[in-house]
Amino acid sequence: MPLLKAAEPGGLDPTVLDMKRVCAPPISGETQRTSLIAKAVRTTLVLVTVVVLTGLPVTRGQNLTLQHELFPNPDDQHSEKTNASQRFLSHRQGYEAKYFKCRCEGNQAWNGSDCVDTLTRVVVTNPDTGITQMSLTDDFAGVTVRNVVCPWDHVKMYFGLNSDPAHQFTLLPKGTLSWHQRDYEHYCIDHVLNAEGVPIIWEARVCIPPPTVPRCCLNAQDGSFPCGDDFLYDFSPPIKIDETFVNWPEVTTVAGRKCEQNEKEFTFPLNTGKSHLFYESGAVSIAWTAHYFPKETQQEGFCVRRDERGGYVATICHEDQAAVHQNSCGNVTCVRKCCPEGQIHSEGTDCLPVKHESQLWKPNFVDTNLTNVTLSGNLTILYGRPQCSLYLADPSENENDKFYLFENGDLFSPASNDRDPPTRYCVDSFVTADNTIVTKALICFAEVGTNMEPVCTNAKHTVYPALLLVSTVFLGITLFIYLSVPDLRGKLHGRCLISLASAFFVAFLLMSISYLTNTPLSPGICTTIGKDTSQYVIVKHAIGVCKIATW
Incomplete structure (x- = not known):
């Protein structure tokens, strides 16, 4: 009779099991007791693991790394309720304040037609420490369910999953909503379920108060040009929030300032592709572009007025580089740096903060014989690109692009024998595609006639x-x-x-x-x-x- 092999761990078919029961020697009582003890230990470990893992999701105060804060969407239906869901009971109150929900109670979420019980969380920012963490809704003292009703001069905005990351919101421990670095008391939030019944987003309806807009003709009531009878009409220019243009019933106005000595004045119609107002951190800024200018944004130095057709026009004050050069470089040497102080040029069109001071561009000067010299007088560095049509001179790629700085601040290009003053060039460190630092210059094209484009x-x-x-x-x-x-x-x-x-x-x-x-x-x-x-x-x-x- 052939010998049977010892049983190995793993699955055996019923025939082998029957042969094993027939041919294997009887198991002793000691072996049975050892087997029972081992099973009991394994069962205990499994139960402990299940209990621990089940408790992890509801550990209070756990910190989570947030890739996105989630937001809003909409429907108007609600009732006045103030108690949390009876399904999830919790007496923990980490925050001594109530918050507001639009349609559902604390531990409930909206499934598209009704409120269903589920564990819900909110993102809370501590303004004292700046720490943002995910918290259970039960960590608040309570919740009031009601639709937000805005004051007459406020506008209601909806923020949700598709909102711009710059417009994401959180709650504060005192129960208010924080958005754009400002607190809002008139709001409500809701949790929304996906098709599988899992809360995937939370949304908010927020009442935004009217911002302050500088008005060009605030004090001009004599009908003089360009204000005319502007002061007789309501003033509410459209302001962009996220991707939506909003008109408040009435905005707060302040008098716009006049351009100073070293500034140029530009005038653009709003919302025609040249300029628009946008809401940022509780204030209004303007974004604009013009010929020879990249897209600019500024929170000061502009004002808005109505035009004769009932539209809105913005007047913008911007640096006059020629005037600055004339007033600042009379008795000193001036050179122009493309990016602001402490920044270098990226591979594209942006400026980036430097990681090491050694990356910053430092000007080197030569005399008329192209011999390196040490500047004897004072040096003033001006910032910003020249206001002209530019080409890039990159000596690392093209020998004919080599340039030098003379002691008077002029930029000399040997290949073309051209000398350009600081109003017609800028030099800076550029980060290349392989993250090396190269010195390049942006130089104005040669002019063709006075006040004429080529x-x-x-x-x-x-x-x-x-x-x-x-x-x-x-x-x-x-x-x-x-x-x-x-x-x-x-x-x-x-x-x-x-x-x-x-x-x-x-x-x-x-x-x-x-x-x-x-x-x-x-x-x-x-x-x-x-x-x-x-x-x-x-x-x-x-x-x-x-x-x-x-x-």
Whole structure:
């Protein structure tokens, strides 16, 4: 009779088990007791683990790293309730205040049609320590359920999952809502369930009080230009919150200041792509762009008035670089740095704080023989890009881009023998794609006539886009006709023509977009458009090969 192997751990089929019971020697009483003790120990460990893991989610005061604070959405239905859900009872009161919910009680969430019992949490920020943590709703003294009713001069805003990260909100220990670094007492929140019944977001309805807007014509009641009869009308310019333009019934106004000696005055109609007001940290700022200017934002130095058509116009005060240079550089040497103090230029168009002081640009000077010299007089560094059409001089990539700083602050380019004053250039440290630091300069293109843009610049902004758009339209029509002819679609020669037409259509469309864009494009978008536009050249040569193959 063959010998049976000793049983190994793991699953055995019933036949083997029966043979084992028949052939194996009887188990002694000592072995049985040892087995029972081991089972009891394992069972105890499993029960302890289950109890501990079950208690973890409701540990009070646990700190969680938040990737996003979550927000709002909407529906108006509610009742006056002040007690927490009876399903989850907790007497812990870490915060001695009540908070407000719109539709459901403390440990309840909205499933789209009704309130259902579930454990809920809120994000709470301690203003004394600045620490933000996830807390149970039971950590508050209580909850009042009611829909928020705003005062007449407030506007109700909804904040939810799709809100801009800059507009996320938290609760404070005193029961108020904190948003944009301000406290709001008129609010309510709700927890919302997903399709699986799990709370995924919490949303808020907040009453925002009217902000203060500087008004150009606040004290002008004589009908003089440009104010006219502006003072007779209600003043409530649209202000952007998140992606929504909001009109308060009435805003608080203060008198706008006049531009100072070293400032230029710009005037833009609001909300026409050139400028708009936006709400930030309880105050109103303005975002604007103009020819030769990247997008600027400022909280001071502007005012708003009504125009003759009932719209709104913003007057903005901005640094006059020529005046600053004239007043600051009379008896000292001035040079211009592209980025603000303590910052360097990124690979794109932004400025970034330096990680090490050694990364900051430090000017080096030469004499007329291009020999390094030590500046004997005082040095003043001006900040900001020149207000002109610029090109980038990168000596690390092109030997002809090499430049030097003379002792008087002029920038000298040996390749073109040009000398530019500090009003026509800026120099800074640039971070390259491989995170190395390179010194580059932004230099104004040569001027053509006084107070005139170069002819090429005028053509780029007017003639080129118009002709490209016309070409794009007819290329689109051509492509449509080619695609509509079955014989062309079925033959190699026709497919080559369709490929050529589609390549030209995409290339001309992308070039039109690049010419019509007023603001600087990000490096990624610019690179993508450039690569896609160049593809039509490759396709053109491929078409030649296709034609040869068909002959």
